[in-house]
Amino acid sequence: MKYYHEQTITHTCGHKHTYSLSYNFTKRAVELHRLWGQKCPECQRQAYIKSLAVKTESSKAGLPELQGTQKQVSWAIQIRLQQFRALSRQHSSDVLIPLISKHPDAKFWIDNRNQNAQDLFQRL
Numbered sequence: 528m529k530y531y532h533e534q535t536i537t538h539t540c541g542h543k544h545t546y547s548l549s550y551n552f553t554k555r556a557v558e559l560h561r562l563w564g565q566k567c568p569e570c571q572r573q574a575y576i577k578s579l580a581v582k583t584e585s586s587k588a589g590l591p592e593l594q595g596t597q598k599q600v601s602w603a604i605q606i607r608l609q610q611f612r613a614l615s616r617q618h619s620s621d622v623l624i625p626l627i628s629k630h631p632d633a634k635f636w637i638d639n640r641n642q643n644a645q646d647l648f649q650r651l
């Protein structure tokens with residue numbers, strides 16, 4: 528009987544990566560299912576580095592922590608930072624931070640992700 532424990536997987540990002548997987552069929556099926564639903568290790572690493580940079584820039588700017596699920600927060604914090612950068616060209620932080628701080632819910636930023644900066648400013 529031949530056992531395959533090396534397997535190349537195409538991840539959700541489109542990159543391929545080869546793994547050494549369990550000999551046990553059930554364990555291997557569980558591992559495969561988990562891996563197929565993920566980005567490759569390098570893209571995960573890049574995403575993690577980017578998320579740290581966004582968190583650092585947000586807290587340095589004085590933006591408050593967001594509330595919501597982990598997934599909502601990691602998406603919303605990027606949207607909010609982009610909007611903050613765009614609005615900062617026309618408004619000072621003294622104006623923006625109190626307005627932005629009124630919306631600590633991640634959902635607000637996700638729901639308004641397609642607003643241009645000026646329309647969003649009206650909603651703050």
Ligand SMILES: [Zn+2]
Binds near residue numbers: 542566567568571
């Ligand atoms: Zn990748």
